[in-house]
Amino acid sequence: MTVVHTVPDLVALQQRAADRAAARAGGADRLRGHIVCDGLVRIFKTDGVEVVALQGLDLVVDRGELLAIVGASGSGKSTMLNILSGLDVPTAGIARVAGYDLLTMSAKKRLRYRRHTVGFVWQQTTRNLLSYLTAAENVALPMRLAGRRGRAARRRSAELLDLVGVGHCADRRPAAMSGGEQQRCAVAVAVANDPEVLFADEPTGELDENTAAEVFAALRTINAELGVTVVVVTHDQAVATQVRRTVAIRDGRTASEVRRSARLGADGVEELVTEEYAVLDRTGRMQLPAAFVDALALRDRVRLTLEPDHVQVFPGFAGERKEEP
Incomplete structure (x- = not known):
């Protein structure tokens, strides 16, 4: 972001x-x-x-x-x-x-x-x-x-x-x-x-x-x-x-x-750019932002797809029938 x-x-x-x-x-x-x-x-x-x-x-x-x-x-x-x-x-x-x-x-x-x-x-x-x-x-x-x-x-x-x-x-x-x-x-x-x-x-x-x-x-x-x-x-x-x-x-x-x-904007005026990152530790673990987890109701496990320049994260039960508790 x-x-x-x-x-x-x-x-x-x-x-x-x-x-x-x-x-x-x-x-x-x-x-x-x-x-x-x-x-x-x-x-x-x-x-x-x-x-x-x-x-x-x-x-x-x-x-x-x-x-x-x-x-x-x-x-x-x-x-x-x-x-x-x-x-x-x-x-x-x-x-x-x-x-x-x-x-x-x-x-x-x-x-x-x-x-x-x-x-x-x-x-x-x-x-x-x-x-x-x-x-x-x-x-x-x-x-x-x-x-x-x-x-x-x-x-x-x-x-x-x-x-x-x-x-x-x-x-x-x-x-x-x-x-x-x-x-x-x-x-x-x-x-x-x-x-x-x-x-x-x-x-x-x-x-x-x-x-x-x-x-x-x-x-x-x-x-x-x-x-x-x-x-x-x-x-x-x-x-x-x-x-x-x-x-x-x-x-x-x-x-x-x-x-x-700081970076130069299109009008040549310096702007302050704010970017948010998840932190990846040495073993490859990271914490998804709580707002993302809640928005997609992510629970227990997720599915990952490797693309050429990014990784996609999907709810674990996307496209499959979720078992009733």
């Missing part, structure tokens, strides 16, 4: 992010595979019962990309985010971020990874900031824990707050800020130690539409100006449509992708 829109400033921001990311990496030849999941499995055991949260998930994220992850509750997206941020350990498979192997990482290396390589923004605003510190002090705290103190830390704190549009909140404690201001401060805190990757779990989930737009604008600014790879888990369709790539997770696997790219 392809949809064409007039191009906003999205394309320019994407190019700026890619340029900044290439500079951080030391060259454009290192833009591939900043985050890699291959056959990722996570099994939780509770009272002898096993729950498979991830069932062989595959995902590759480019350096400098701004990616949205969507999916219903229980699909596994938050589990994946916790693994990639170093808060949880996978059961099996491959999970690599910025060259770190998250399956075999030691506790000491995992702590350093969380302090220096990745940043994280929670949905709940109260989890992101310490209530007894000002915004500037909250941003400076990760730097102090990493051994950076004094004037340089204060200067970077002020620069980051200005970058996300809340420089006026520098001397305010969280209780004196709105929810949107708190979340933008949280973004500044998350990138205080100049991480390579920023993860955000439903960062706009508790905000109204206009405030959510301001928070997402802060994430886009961080991505474009600092070249930080940004992965956002969200239910917010307004957020999901403002990124180059949206990945949908269903039943613990990547199910589909929406990609957006």
Whole structure:
């Protein structure tokens, strides 16, 4: 499915992010595979019962990309985010971020990874900031824990707050800020130690539409100006449509992708083209979109026909008598 829109400033921001990311990496030849999941499995055991949260998930994220992850509750997206941020350990498979192997990482290396390589923004605003510190002090705290103190830390704190549009909140404690201001401060805190990757779990989930737009604008600014790879888990369709790539997770696997790219229209004006793809894993499995399954009442099995340039999918009982239950 392809949809064409007039191009906003999205394309320019994407190019700026890619340029900044290439500079951080030391060259454009290192833009591939900043985050890699291959056959990722996570099994939780509770009272002898096993729950498979991830069932062989595959995902590759480019350096400098701004990616949205969507999916219903229980699909596994938050589990994946916790693994990639170093808060949880996978059961099996491959999970690599910025060259770190998250399956075999030691506790000491995992702590350093969380302090220096990745940043994280929670949905709940109260989890992101310490209530007894000002915004500037909250941003400076990760730097102090990493051994950076004094004037340089204060200067970077002020620069980051200005970058996300809340420089006026520098001397305010969280209780004196709105929810949107708190979340933008949280973004500044998350990138205080100049991480390579920023993860955000439903960062706009508790905000109204206009405030959510301001928070997402802060994430886009961080991505474009600092070249930080940004992965956002969200239910917010307004957020999901403002990124180059949206990945949908269903039943613990990547199910589909929406990609957006620019091209010249017939009138010579640049347009943003939106295309949706099903994801094919290494064994040839894919998930048909739920809307397609419902529209054709597909159940149990389907028939496939190989054509020269495509594959046709038919209901399993098309042209034959369906047995009564």
